[in-house]
Amino acid sequence: MAPGGVVASPEHLVALPGGTWAVWRTLVLRGAGFPARLVLRLAAPATSEAADRVLRLEEALGALRAAALQAVHDALDVLRRDGLWAEAGLRRPLMKAMQALTGGKLPRDVEAPSCAPAFAALRATRARLEAARAELAKIHQAEVARVSGEIADIAQEDLFREAVLWQNRHAVETALDELAARPTARTSRRRQHEELAASYLQRYCTKNDTIGFFGPVSFSDLVDEGDPVSVRCGENLVQQRTVYFESWCIDALAETLGRNPALRPWLAPRLKSSFYLDGQTLHRPFGKPVVLPEAQACLIARCDGRRIARDLARDLVADRAVPLATDEEVYRLIEDLCKSRVLIWALQVPHTLHPDRRMAEIFAGIEPEPLRVAVMAALEELQRARDRVALAAGDPPALDAALRGLESTFTRLTGAAARHRPGQTYAARGLVYEDCRRNIEVVFGPELTQRMGPPLTLMLRSARWLAGELARRLDAELRALHAQLRRHAGTDAVDGYAFFTTALSGVFFHKERKGTLAAIERELQARWARVLGPLPADARRARFSVRELEDRFDAAFGDSGPAWTVAHYFSPDVMIAAESEAAFRRGDFEVVLGEVHTGNTL
Numbered sequence: 001m002a003p004g005g006v007v008a009s010p011e012h013l014v015a016l017p018g019g020t021w022a023v024w025r026t027l028v029l030r031g032a033g034f035p036a037r038l039v040l041r042l043a044a045p046a047t048s049e050a051a052d053r054v055l056r057l058e059e060a061l062g063a064l065r066a067a068a069l070q071a072v073h074d075a076l077d078v079l080r081r082d083g084l085w086a087e088a089g090l091r092r093p094l095m096k097a098m099q100a101l102t103g104g105k106l107p108r109d110v111e112a113p114s115c116a117p118a119f120a121a122l123r124a125t126r127a128r129l130e131a132a133r134a135e136l137a138k139i140h141q142a143e144v145a146r147v148s149g150e151i152a153d154i155a156q157e158d159l160f161r162e163a164v165l166w167q168n169r170h171a172v173e174t175a176l177d178e179l180a181a182r183p184t185a186r187t188s189r190r191r192q193h194e195e196l197a198a199s200y201l202q203r204y205c206t207k208n209d210t211i212g213f214f215g216p217v218s219f220s221d222l223v224d225e226g227d228p229v230s231v232r233c234g235e236n237l238v239q240q241r242t243v244y245f246e247s248w249c250i251d252a253l254a255e256t257l258g259r260n261p262a263l264r265p266w267l268a269p270r271l272k273s274s275f276y277l278d279g280q281t282l283h284r285p286f287g288k289p290v291v292l293p294e295a296q297a298c299l300i301a302r303c304d305g306r307r308i309a310r311d312l313a314r315d316l317v318a319d320r321a322v323p324l325a326t327d328e329e330v331y332r333l334i335e336d337l338c339k340s341r342v343l344i345w346a347l348q349v350p351h352t353l354h355p356d357r358r359m360a361e362i363f364a365g366i367e368p369e370p371l372r373v374a375v376m377a378a379l380e381e382l383q384r385a386r387d388r389v390a391l392a393a394g395d396p397p398a399l400d401a402a403l404r405g406l407e408s409t410f411t412r413l414t415g416a417a418a419r420h421r422p423g424q425t426y427a428a429r430g431l432v433y434e435d436c437r438r439n440i441e442v443v444f445g446p447e448l449t450q451r452m453g454p455p456l457t458l459m460l461r462s463a464r465w466l467a468g469e470l471a472r473r474l475d476a477e478l479r480a481l482h483a484q485l486r487r488h489a490g491t492d493a494v495d496g497y498a499f500f501t502t503a504l505s506g507v508f509f510h511k512e513r514k515g516t517l518a519a520i521e522r523e524l525q526a527r528w529a530r531v532l533g534p535l536p537a538d539a540r541r542a543r544f545s546v547r548e549l550e551d552r553f554d555a556a557f558g559d560s561g562p563a564w565t566v567a568h569y570f571s572p573d574v575m576i577a578a579e580s581e582a583a584f585r586r587g588d589f590e591v592v593l594g595e596v597h598t599g600n601t602l
Contacts, residue, residue: 014222018454018546019461025222028602029442032205033214033237034159039205041150042198044143050136057129064125068118069101075112148186151194154201155179161396163214164200166434169403171196208575208594213238213393216438228447228585234439241436243390245382248420249410249431250355251348253382256414257375258347265327266366269312269334269345270305274497277301282342285497298322299333303343308365309334356383378413385409386432393434406431452574452591454546459593460570462524462557467598469520471563477507527556564599571597 013022075094079085090112097107097115106123107115154160155176164172175193183190209215216238257263271277274285280297283289292300298319302312313330316322324330337343347362349355359379366372385406392398407418410431420429481503485494507513531552535542562568573596578589 016453019457027220029218029220030208034204047140047143050139054132064122071115071118072098152179212434213436216436218438220442226445228445230443232441239437239439252414252416254347265310269303269343463596465557467567468563567599569601571600
């Protein structure tokens with residue numbers, strides 16, 4: 001999403017009513033992969049109703065206790081007024097009653113007529129509360145048993161097991177299998193397994209996600225004319241599913257195969273990104289430039305990361321102006337520069353959607369057939385294991401076996417563990433992942449942008465203020481750092497690598513950075529609080545029109561431009577709340593903003 005600012009937007013944009021912003025016509029469409037009815041099987045409405053009754057009675061009891069306490073105070077005031085304070089038989093029961101009420105207990109043996117109605121109401125409500133609590137415990141116990149059975153049933157369902165297999169195969173073995181066996185006792189271990197299964201199910205049923213077949217993604221279009229919405233669903237949820245290698249998996253294979261010295265001539269050396277060659281002068285990070293011997297300079301100049309070492313050696317040996325006589329001399333020089341940490345000469349695969357294909361392209365250039373066949377065999381074995389995983393879609397036992405086979409193959413080929421960052425909540429922990437295209441086509445008419453445009457514009461302007469405020473503070477710190485490095489170097493020029501790495505630790509990831517971000521966040525909240533005005537402490541919902549807020553918003557946030565180039569773009573996560581497609585067509589829908597990603601397109 002970007003600010004438009006022109007009368008006629010480019011064809012790929014739709015003007016957003018309410019300001020100068022525009023949205024792309026193509027939207028990413030995300031939704032839960034599992035139906036909500038599955039997670040509703042874990043609902044406990046009777047427990048909820050019983051708990052609400054208990055809460056209402058507790059609130060009523062609190063009010064009655066306050067009334068009873070006031071009645072006691074009033075009775076004591078009467079004793080003072082009538083000169084009866086010295087009568088211990090009258091005063092002491094009231095004092096004990098006050099202590100009991102203050103401590104949350106019911107008073108006893110108090111015969112003051114003025115307190116009797118309050119005490120009677122208090123006792124009656126207390127009795128109803130105790131009965132309600134007993135009823136809650138009974139209902140809760142029954143619903144816990146029912147929900148526990150539902151979780152055990154769901155733990156056996158193929159789609160659920162397949163989804164969890166993709167995320168955490170170990171959880172299927174340790175949690176789902178044990179739940180499916182229906183243990184009789186609800187031990188702490190079983191409760192933990194039930195909580196784990198429930199958390200997965202909640203994600204699959206209620207979160208608009210992009211994760212495998214249980215969070216397939218699609219795209220939708222915004223049009224200027226036509227129906228408010230048009231939806232076409234395919235016969236199956238998923239239209240296309242593809243299994244990809246995680247980059248770290250191929251990196252591990254590359255590291256293992258790259259240890260073979262016979263492979264080195266067929267790999268392309270490259271200059272480290274922190275170095276820069278200008279003629280024969282090598283600029284080094286955190287060091288003074290050095291003038292290189294002619295042979296080193298000629299070699300480094302040719303190391304572009306694309307030309308393999310064998311070709312570099314042939315070119316350099318053939319060049320009479322370069323003092324290198326044999327291929328072996330070139331290889332030794334490359335190795336020396338690697339030891340000096342100037343060059344990198346290793347089997348490295350770029351981060352792409354298909355890293356295995358890029359590795360195969362590298363191997364295809366190896367001329368000695370035995371070597372080429374050997375490395376290709378290792379890669380192809382891993383690819384076949386990946387393909388077996390893809391073919392196992394829809395069959396949990398087959399998928400489990402295929403994933404086990406892939407992990408076994410990977411460990412045998414690389415000697416490395418088949419899980420990345422085990423035990424951590426982190427993406428890309430497995431060897432492969434599956435991306436799925438949802439089998440749906442959705443086209444939105446102008447009603448969507450008309451409804452969400454004005455309020456979303458305010459949110460976007462405040463997000464742009466947030467980005468601008470962060471940029472302003474970072475700009476000041478970066479300029480101060482640049483001046484400091486300039487003084488230290490004694491020149492007007494600052495080494496770019498030194499500036500970048502120092503900025504990472506001294507500015508972007510400095511220990512005080514969280515404090516700066518928190519301060520900006522508090523300021524954003526304070527400005528929005530001024531825009532919205534005072535709200536009741538117990539308010540659960542507040543409604544405003546954009547017209548009501550515009551003047552206060554302009555005063556709080558102004559209308560500054562983007563802080564940097566990419567800050568033109570914002571990616572709001574917008575959810576649509578409607579009972580059905582027909583309800584949306586009638587205009588019976590709400591647009592709910594989940595979050596806004598600043599300086600990002602998706």
